[in-house]
Amino acid sequence: MHKVLIIGATSAIAEATARLFAEDGDRLFLVARRKARLEAAADDLAVRGAEIAGCEVLDVNELDRHRAVLTRAEQALGGIDVALVAHGTLPDQQLCQASAKLTVEEIQTNAVSTVALLTRLSELMERKGKGQIAVVTSVAAERGRQSNYVYGAAKAAVDTFLEGLRQRLYKVGVGVTTIRPGFVDTPMTAGFEKGLLWAQPETVARRIHHAILKGKDVVYVPSFWRWIILAIRLMPRRIFKVMKL
């Protein structure tokens, strides 16, 4: 049995992944912003076989509550084997361009809060000397594009942070998994036309679950995004800057 902390537990990707932990009979502690939805997710996971150690309502932007929530989670679970950090929003790029305030808020939610959480979390886990931290970033982290660069920049900050954290925690036996999803059909992306590249949360969840249990460093979900992103990264800047991406 694993003891799993999930932050952003009502995100579609987190919920689908949590179901796989539940089916294994794992012990879960769930954190999310909206109480009714958090409870709906928890009830479902309990029927699916999870042992729910606790639920906590948290807006991740309340940075000064992080320590208390993490401590409560650790106590309720009896130690943290896996911490999955999956909260996030998808900023409206156009609105962000017209508002520095909104841009900063989005960076707060998608980068600052995550970095703060990870700092406290890594402290806890470093002390225990075991466990796996898994964080959902995005393929958007790998190169800024005009259609989505506020989100991309926030995810890139987290992604780079994780790269360093992985090196630091490797020595003490704590693993760090960076999860880079491509297009996933979730409430966050409800407004988009869906095409061939889109994946269902259940599909990406299977790969995420596997990667966490295997202690993988970086996974693209679905896996074909590795090659798409490689092509995008290799594109000369002269060409990239005139593209519509």
Add this chain to the structure above:
Amino acid sequence: MQGAIRLHWRDEQLPEGRGPFLSYGNGRSYGDSCLNSGGTLVDLRGLDRFISFDADTGVLRCEAGVLLSDILGRFVPKGWFPPLTPGTQQVTVGGAIANDVHGKNHHRAGSFGHHVRRFELLRSDGSRLLCSPRENADWFAATIGGLGLTGVILWAEIALKKIEGPAIEVESLRFSGVKEFLELSRASHNAYEYTVAWIDSLTPGPGGARGLFFRGNHAAGHHAVAPSRRKPGLPFTPPVSLLPRAAVGLFNTAVYRWPRRRRAIVHYEPFFYPLDAVPNWNRLFGRKGFYQYQCVIPQDQAEAAIGEIIAKVARAREGSFLSVLKVFGNRRPPGWLSFSRPGTTLALDFPDRGRSTLALLDTLDEITAEAGGAVYPAKDARMKAETFERGYPALHRFERYRDPAFASNFWRRMTSGDT
């Protein structure tokens, strides 16, 4: 064209100004009762959470978008089974209520609505109604079999039943003619929980259509049985049907003649869901597709009317390989627009050959209506409004309970003559 929105949480509301709406489950209805041209489908597959399960009583509360396959996957290993199941596990709980589906145990268990203890209905005006046989009983009866038109079912409570394992003990018997089928049904209904018959609608024998009668029970004790192996299925729709008449004739003869063990112990999947093993089996019919036709005939008329329908179909040489007969039980239907009712039901599918197929189906409607029967809306794409009205006398009462912002292609076809 139709738009769609997907609900993910029970606390959501329907958006304003996007109607007419139609509740949409997993889209397994055969006809146009799950289509809403020019409107918005309210896709409920995002409401796929379990809410609670009582391991003493078997009462399961879950959101409306939970699939029967989710319930089976989670609860069969724990010794529980749905109170009844239609011929596919790819239906949602909400869809099973909205079509008041039935199964091979109708003679014992009635229809799905009989096992629904409560549900919550979300209306387009934002109100939420808790419905049960005692609370809002009129809304309860309108929504069961209500084709997703009374609002959105958010969650429901159903009672699962105890089983010892996934195995079904099944017996198969050859028969010839409707009379023999009815006798077999009568003789089997006390000792067998599940009964159904397959008939060869292409080759009527001297005493009427030949067929195979299946009867079964959940097997006691432990048996090593394997679920269906998934066949490759059809990745795309072939331009023409892969089921030409001659091949279906041979197939039906082979099914009838094939030496089979009279008694066998099988996994519940091949017993209840033979077609689920072939993904996209509907594409076998090619781009033109097919019509399903299912009617129910009151028992005193059953032998004559069903015999007549089968004879008409055989003469027209329009039938196909899926023809199913079943005698329903005598429980009062739970919904105002429930299809299953005391009598015998016949389900057939017809490759779409255009006008000749439609003309034949109109003839079958007449036979059904004359005998005091009804045609199943969940499988219909072409019946006349008049046929529907005759089969569903509570229609006018139902209309007052339909959410004014809800409609479907089927509903428009039945009430205003357009599609």
